[in-house]
Amino acid sequence: MLTPEQIAAAKARLDKARGVPPAGAGSGTAGQPAGRAARSAAGVPPQPPADTGRGPHAKPPTREPISITTWLLVAMILAVIWYLAKPANEQERIDKHVDKAIALMADCKLDAARAEVAAMRAAKATDLQLKKANEAISGAVKNCEMRRQRAKAWTDLTAALESALQSGAVERADARLSAFTRKWGPDDATRDWDKRIDIRKAERLLDEADACLKKSDSTCLETRLVAAEKLQRAEVADRIRSLREALSRLLESTVLEQKSPPALGNEPPRSVPQREVPRETPRETPRPAPPVISTAPQVSQAAAQARKILSDAERELNQGNYKSAMDKAEICATMIDVGNRECLGLKQRAERLNREMLRCVASGADWINDRCQ
Incomplete structure (x- = not known):
């Protein structure tokens, strides 16, 4: 069992934890009126109570007033925040959609441009803005289709060009x-x-x-x-x-x-046979005939060159190089063997095939084996 001293000590700790003053604490308060009366009788002025800041009449500490500079700084900060966070103008936002749709159509991105137009309708764009965007899309559709067709034609042509150069x-x-x-x-x-x-x-x-x-x-x-x-x-x-x-x-x-002198043959010049004349007519002294220079080697050499060039022209014609065949045939007919019918005929044939090939290619068809297909 606890002793009375232990019980008193435990009760004191419990009261202290609850905030209850001890039993002897009220004697000072009760004695204050007596001490104040004694000081009044002795002529001593009463002293104000000490301000501990904990009583019911305690005053808050005084603060200095806010300066104008501080107010101006706060106003500037609020203005910047409002400018950055203010809602955008609806018309300006729709105009940006129009510009974006036009820029997308310039790159032939049709689906993205139509998505921008749908966003404009959802944002309640004006009829003028929608008309501007739709006109831009309609005008760019044709150009985009031409660009697509050109790209396809160029792909096909590149393969044909590579094949032609290799052959x-x-x-x-x-x-x-x-x-x-x-x-x-x-x-x-x-x-x-x-x-x-x-x-x-x-x-x-x-x-x-x-x-x-x-x-x-x-x-x-x-x-x-x-x-x-x-x-x-x-x-x-x-x-x-x-x-x-x-x-x-x-x-x-x-x-x-x-410039070197040509070597003549060793044959003596042939004389012209004399005609029988009457005896009374005096005979003239016969003159030696000029030497006959044969051109048979030169003619045969020109014919051989003509055949060689004609063979080259036919080979170019069979390979489809019509312009080259025309040039070779023209050289054969005008410089090597003037008026050669074979060279002229080959030139006319090459010119005809070249014209037909140009018409065929211009129409978009293929020229294969000297025929338009």
Whole structure:
């Protein structure tokens, strides 16, 4: 059992925890009126109670007034917050949708542009704004369809051009590319292909010029060099320069050979037989006939060159290089063997096939085996 002292101590701790003052704490309060009366009797003025800040009459601490600078700073901050968080103008937002739809149609993104128009209707756009967006879409649909068709045609043409170059049909590739450019217009891709074809044409002409140089045919060499120079390709400028120098040397050697006197035959000049005349008529002294110089070797040489060029022209014609065949046939008929009927006939045939091929390609069909299909 607990002793009375332990019980009193436990009760005191419990009262302290509850906030109940101890039993002897009220004596001071009760004694205050007596002490105040004694001080009044002695003539001592009463002292104000000490302000502990805990009583019912305690005053809050005083604060300094807010300055005008602080109010202005707060007002500026609120203005910035309102400007950033204010709701956007509805008409400006719809105008942005219109501009976005037009920009999407410029890239042929039709579905995205129509989605923007649907968003404009949901935002209650005006009829003028909807009309502007719809007109932009309607005007761009045709252009987008043409761009799609051009891309498809270019894909098909690229394969045909590669095949033509690999087979050596440079003229056919040039004709098809020219027809495509006339129909759809040029761009960077067509210009690159035009350069490739010109380079191949120049290289082929220079290869033919090398063959002419081996045969010491200055006319053939000059014709090929002029045709190659007209293409104006810097990639073959060195070959053209070297062949020009070779042509100059060939011409110099030809001139020197022409200046040397030709060797005549050892046969004595044949005399003209004398006619029988009457004895009374004096006979004239017979004059020696001039030597007869035969041109049979030159004629046979020209015929051989004509047959060689005609064979080359037929090969170019069978490969579809109609322009090259026309050039070779023209050289054969005008420079090698003037008026050769075979050369003229081949030239006319090549011209006819070239015209038919151009018409066929321009119509969008394919030219295969000298026929439009």
